[in-house]
Amino acid sequence: MxxxxxxxxxxxxxxxxxxTGAAERLSFTxxxxxxxLAKLERELGCALVERGRGGARLTPAGRVLLDHGERVLGxxxxxxxxxxxxxxxxxxRLSLGAFASAGKVLVPRALAEFGRAHPHVRLALSDVEPPDGYGLVTSGELDLLITHSYPGVPLPATTGLHRERLLVDPLLLVLPEGHPAAGTRPRLADLADEEWICGAPGISNRTALDSAARAEGVRLDVAYETRDYEVSLALIRAGVGVGLIPRSILRAASPGGWTAQPPGGDRPAREIYAVHRRRPYPPVPAMVAVLRTAAERVNG
Amino acid sequence: MxxxxxxxxxxxxxxxxxxTGAAERLSFTxxxxxxxLAKLERELGCALVERGRGGARLTPAGRVLLDHGERVLGxxxxxxxxxxxxxxxxxxRLSLGAFASAGKVLVPRALAEFGRAHPHVRLALSDVEPPDGYGLVTSGELDLLITHSYPGVPLPATTGLHRERLLVDPLLLVLPEGHPAAGTRPRLADLADEEWICGAPGISNRTALDSAARAEGVRLDVAYETRDYEVSLALIRAGVGVGLIPRSILRAASPGGWTAQPPGGDRPAREIYAVHRRRPYPPVPAMVAVLRTAAERVNG
DNA sequence: CCCCGCAATGAAGCAGTACTTCACGATCAT
DNA sequence: ATGATCGTGAAGTACTGCTTCATTGCGGGG
Incomplete structure (x- = not known):
């Protein structure tokens, strides 16, 4: 065994x-x-980790074992x-993982409210960007994960986990104030000549933007790559480009210098989910309930 | 951790x-x-096992930990x-647990057929009487469990397990040949004066018989307690009593000396299930498929 | 009633293992 | 080249987990 x-x-x-990094986390050398690791590989008779260039990556067998190992730890x-x-x-103690922009709007309210209702529960928050984090929940390192999905980005499988949608957060087209297209409900294809501001390839919102553009038969030119919507908005305000930004971010952002509207054509939205283990212990559903009402307030 | x-x-x-028994199974002293065990109890700060005469029984906390421990091992x-x-x-290797009477009819056929189709898989069979065995599947000690339920006996919960019904096996009223009630479709209450043959209290078929009798407002007198249907049938053949026996058992039994018919009133039946872990490895569904067809043959 | 037998535990000893420190090879950036 | 980083081999140490032996506690049989 x-x-x-x-x-x-x-x-x-x-x-x-x-x-080396694992050793540090484990307080080992x-x-x-x-x-x-060598013993594990020897007793299984196969390589689990590819050693090389600045770190270690898992082999296919290693990924399989990682998946099960997280379940064991959980x-x-x-x-x-x-x-x-x-x-x-x-x-x-309740440890919560959330992507950065959730940490700016949704989570703080929920944490505050939860803290008032359950003052004896210590809360821990860590930044986890999708698609990471599911494994952390499986292994019990996180009790609750706030994650999101963008259209065109498949949701990870949730074996042994429970996922609940908290919020549908429409993506609005944000233009600099006074932009000629403002108020005309342009489609993405109409803005193919603009400089776009979005995440780097591999970031969910970039994948979503690319696939939406492909659906309209164009390729958009992403000139400014940032995953931080505050930065995106600052760039738009500076007039250097346009972008798609979730409505909830805009509502919390300082107004002025930009205008937002749903794009013509499809109405893309990011969806925000809470993920936790099945059979969670009591504070987790309580926190989810708080998040749910906080999400309704954000949406309303 | x-x-x-x-x-x-x-x-x-x-x-x-x-x-002591655990030590033997573990090849320890x-x-x-x-x-x-003492270390486990110390680090959890609570008793897990009640030591007593003639063995050890789990405390409530111990039962909770047992449940989770089986999942961990699985x-x-x-x-x-x-x-x-x-x-x-x-x-x-595929290890199969089955209750005894399944081991007489259903399982042998299935094992033979499976063995022909998958000669490289070693099969192991062990006797497991309900309601045991679910934990053995959870912990992976058994890959597949053949179990049954009788009316009036609630099915165990199957968290993390998959349960599929293989067979509905009617319980027939079996009387000695020439018994005056033969062919009259008597209800159980009509036979309240007979000597009944059934399992001991706590055995599923006894629970089912008692609750069926209670539904008809009578109490049946169980004079011969055996869980082995072959023994039951021999006793009936000897004319000392009557009993309820699954049809599949009767079909495989040597005829003569007894007659069988569905009882009047409710038509009780035992149901036979296959239980295995979710995400089983390939031989398990294959065996279930074989069992399914074998069950159809038994039923047909 | 006494004694035996079984189950569990305490004590002491031994072995394996899991960690540390130290030293070295490999790879990459400066 | 050289220093930095990452991973591994070798040797030493401390610990933990198992064994053997001995003791306690309880229940049943003579």
Missing amino acids: LDANRLRVLVEIAHAGSI APAVSQQ ELRAAEAAVRAVQGEAPR | LDANRLRVLVEIAHAGSI APAVSQQ ELRAAEAAVRAVQGEAPR
Whole structure:
């Protein structure tokens, strides 16, 4: 039977991206991690990690084992939590992962409200950008994940997890104030000559923009690559380009210098989800409930 | 974080019913098991096992941890199997648990047919009487469980497991040949003065018989307690009593000396299920398919 | 009633293992 | 080239987990 501690080592290697990094997270030294990994590979008879150039990447077999290893760790944490619960010890820590822009609008309100209702639960928040984070929930490192999906970007599978949609957040076309197209409901194709502001390739909103443009038969020129919508908005305000920005971001942003409208044609939206393990312990559904009402307020 | 090996110790204690028994299964000595259990209890700060005369029973906290521990072990086994599968190593062993009377009719046919189709898979069969066995599947000790339910006996929960009904097996009223009620379609209440043959209290078919009788407003007198339907049938043949026996058993039994008919009133039936983990590895669905066709043949 | 037998545990010893430190090879950027 | 970074081999140490032996506690049989 496999050793759970070795699986933990593998999981940390995967998350850290290097053996040295995993050692740091585990408060071990690098040789210790290297040895444990070597033993794991020896007893399975196959390579799990490709060592090379500035870090370590998992082999296909390693990815399979990572997936299961996260489940093992999750079950171990759940086992301990369950016994503590039987003893009447309420879990006093809830760790939440959220993508950055959720951390600016949705999450702060929810955290504040949750904190008032459950002052004895310590809250921890960490930045997790999609599509990461599902594994962190599976392994129990995160109790709750706030993630999103953009049109054209498939949602990750959620074996053993529960995913609930919190918010449908329309993407609005944002133009500099006084832009000739303002108020004309242009389609993306009508703005093919503009300089676009969006995330780098691989970032969800970029994938969504590219696929939407492809659907209209054009290719948009992304001149400014940033994943931070505040930066995007500042650039638009400066008149250097245009972009698609979620409505909830705009509502919280300082007005002036830009105008927003739904694009003509399809009405793209990002969707925001809460993800947690099945059979979560009590604070998690409570937090989800708070997030749900916070999301309704954002949407209303 | 809890130690998976200690959880394994707890699981074995639960299954063996004693520390000494668990030690035997684990190929350890009793003090080793005792020490591991003590450490587990110390780090959780609560008793998990009630030591007592003639063995050990789990406390409520212990049962909770048992449940989770089985999941942990199941995930560990699944992790190893998954990596082996990536390497192209087909699993060569399939362990099957079945209740005794399934082992007489349904399973042998299925095993034979499966063995012809998959000669490279070694098959292991063990006797498991309901309601045991679900935990063995969860922990991966069994790949497949053939279990049954009788009317009036609630089915166990199947968190993380998949359950498929293979067969609805009517329970026929079996009387000695020449019994005056033969052919009259008597209700159970009409036979309240007979000596009944059934399992002991706690055995599923006894629970079912008692609740069916209660529904008709009578109490039946069970004079001969055996869980083995062959024995029941022999007793009936000897003229000492009557009983309810599944049709599939009767079809395989030697005829003569008894007559069978559906009882008047409700038509009770036992249902036979196959239970396995979600995401089973390939031989399991194959075996289920074989069992399904074997069940149809039994039923036809 | 005493004694035996079984189950569990305490104590001491031993072995394997998992970590550390130290040293070295490989790869890449400066 | 050279320094930095990353990974690994080698040797040493500390710990943990198992074994053996001995003791306690409880229940049943003579």
